Amino acid sequence: MSVRNPEYDFSWCPGCGDFGVRRALEWALEDFTSTHEIPHNNNVVIAGIGCSGNMVHLLEGDQPFGVHGIHGRTLPMAFGVKAGRPEINTVVVAGDGDFLSIGAEHIGPAAQRNLNITCVVMDNGVYGLTKGQSSPTSQFGAKTSSTPFGKIEQPLHPLKSYMTMGVSYIASHYSSKPRDLAKVIKDAMDHPGFAIVHVQSPCTTYNDTYDILKGDRKKGIAGTAWIVEDDHDATSRQAANELLERPGVPLGVIYRELRPTLEDQQEVLRKEHTSRSVAALVDSYSV
Ligand SMILES: Cc1ncc(C[n+]2csc(CCOP(=O)(O)OP(=O)(O)O)c2C)c(N)n1
Ligand code: SF4
Ligand SMILES: [Mg+2]
Secondary structure, X not given: OOOOOOOOOOOOOOOOOHHHHHHHHHHHHHHHHHHOOOOHHHEEEEEOOOOHHHHHHHOOOOOOEXXXXXXXXXXXXXXXXXXXOOOOEEEEEEEHHHHHHHOHHHHHHHHHHOOOOEEEEXXXXXXXXXXXXXXXXXXXXXXXXXXXXXXXXXXXXXXXXXXXXOOOEEEEEEOOOHHHHHHHHHHHHHOOOOEEEEEEOOEOOOEOOHHHXXXXXXXXXXXXXXXXXXXXXXXXXXXXXXXXXXOOEEEEEEEEOOOOOHHHHHHHHHHHOOOOOHHHHHHHHHO
């Protein structure tokens, strides 16, 4: 959809972290579009279902194309877009539930393909849209509507999981720093391959983590977010893994690796092999 449908009325609660992510995404799209001199409709934003997925209806300014799809299936949809129109700048927006719970099985294959897309994951540690159930990133002991006596599973460490699955660009950020976040999202768009920008985006209604992330001296809270040092070597897998052993939430690029994308590999196949007819392909299965 490149024009908004006035029949739908999507909104976020006051103070929701997704507002900051929206601004950052708008700036990143603007920057990408002007740097590469492409029209706005050469960008597509593919959203899952969740408060985070409502992003596609709430973007302001020049509109990219948008798809508000199926819960947990942003990556297969993005794969389809890239298969048909590889030149389109494809951005996935998803929540922690959408991406890491129901949609988790798609991350590994997209990473192995090195699908050339950018994912912006809005992690609020809950299922916000469905009224605050626990998600894979909810803390141990968290009391939510689905864990009234406290969550009894350990939280997932998304950044370590991405490293293990072979994601070629991994960044971690925070919704309250939209200018810095925009630069990271644009950098991820420029990365040739599968890029994930994992953003802490607090839910003011069900899991308000602003104080925990930022810290509050008056309340004696230190703050868990810290900026990745300039001398961090993001091209080193070892340095990235070591960085992720440190407690808290790093803000910056954790890991980047240049290797052929799916499109590059397809190009190699096209050059080395002549295509077969459908009949020949069907025959090859029946022998
Ligand atoms: C197949 C399917 N299962 C479950 C749901 C119900 N559902 C909608 S959004 C959601 C979770 C949203 O959590 P998250 O992805 O973290 O997004 P948030 O609202 O927190 O941004 C669920 C379980 C659905 N819409 N479709
Ligand atoms: S429920 Fe939470 S995540 Fe959803 S809009 Fe409200 S504050 Fe944002
Ligand atoms: Mg969520």
